[in-house]
Amino acid sequence: MKPEISDSLPITDPVLQATLEISKSAREQAQAVVDLYAKSLEDASGGAIPVEVLGQLSKEQKLLMTYLAQLRGLHRNSHLRHRKTKTQTLESKGQVDSLHLHLQNLLYEQRHLEGEIAACEGFEHTYQSLPLIPVEEFLAQHPELQNSADIDEDALMVARINHERAEREALEQQRLELQKRKTKLISENKKRREDLANLDKDLEKFIDAAKPIQKMFDKVA
Structure with a gap:
C-alpha cells in the first residue's frame, strides 16, 4: 500500500x-x-x-x-x-565558497581594469595640446591624403604629429646652424677686437717712440 x-x-x-x-x-x-x-x-x-x-x-x-x-x-x-x-555537502560547500571567492576576485579585477580603462580614456595626452596646423592646411600640403580611403581620424592625427615633428626638427636644425654661425661671428668679433686693441697698443708705442724725433724736428724748425 x-x-x-x-x-x-x-x-x-x-x-x-x-x-x-x-x-x-x-x-x-x-x-x-x-x-x-x-x-x-x-x-x-x-x-x-x-x-x-x-x-x-x-x-x-x-x-x-x-x-x-x-x-x-x-x-x-x-x-x-x-x-x-x-x-558531500561540506565538500560541495567548500568548492562553492572557493568558486565564490574566485568570482569576487575576478569582479574586483574587472572593476579595477574598468577603472584603468576609464582613466586611460579620460587621460589628456600631450599631443592634444600640440600647436598643430589646421587639418585643412595640412591636407592642402599633403593632397595624397585627401583621396585616401584608408586614413581615419587616428591615422590623420599621427600624420599631423609626424609632420609637426619633421617641421620642428628642421627648425631645430636651422637654429643649430644659426647658433654655430653666431658663435663663429662672436669669436671673429672677439678676435678683431683683440687685434684692434693690440693695434692701439702698437700705435701708442709708436707714438711714444716718435716723440723724441718730433722734438728734434721742432728744434730744427
Whole structure:
C-alpha cells in the first residue's frame, strides 16, 4: 500500500518512500496487535486467553517485530546516508565558497581594469595640446591624403604629429646652424677686437717712440 504523501512536499527518494511504507505497515500492525489483545481480553471475560488466540497474537507480534527490524535497518542506512550526504555537502560547500571567492576576485579585477580603462580614456595626452596646423592646411600640403580611403581620424592625427615633428626638427636644425654661425661671428668679433686693441697698443708705442724725433724736428724748425 502506498503511503499518503503531501502534494506540497513530494518525496521521491526510494529509501524514504520505503521507510514511510514500512512505518505505516508497522503502525497498522501495532494497532492490529493492540486491537486483537484487547478483543481477546474482552472475550475471555477475566479468564484465560485461549491458546489459539495466543498463537494468533504471537504471529501478529512476530510480524510487528519484522516491521520494526526493517525500520531499524532503514534508519541505520538512512543515518549512514545522511552522514555521507553531509560530508558531500561540506565538500560541495567548500568548492562553492572557493568558486565564490574566485568570482569576487575576478569582479574586483574587472572593476579595477574598468577603472584603468576609464582613466586611460579620460587621460589628456600631450599631443592634444600640440600647436598643430589646421587639418585643412595640412591636407592642402599633403593632397595624397585627401583621396585616401584608408586614413581615419587616428591615422590623420599621427600624420599631423609626424609632420609637426619633421617641421620642428628642421627648425631645430636651422637654429643649430644659426647658433654655430653666431658663435663663429662672436669669436671673429672677439678676435678683431683683440687685434684692434693690440693695434692701439702698437700705435701708442709708436707714438711714444716718435716723440723724441718730433722734438728734434721742432728744434730744427
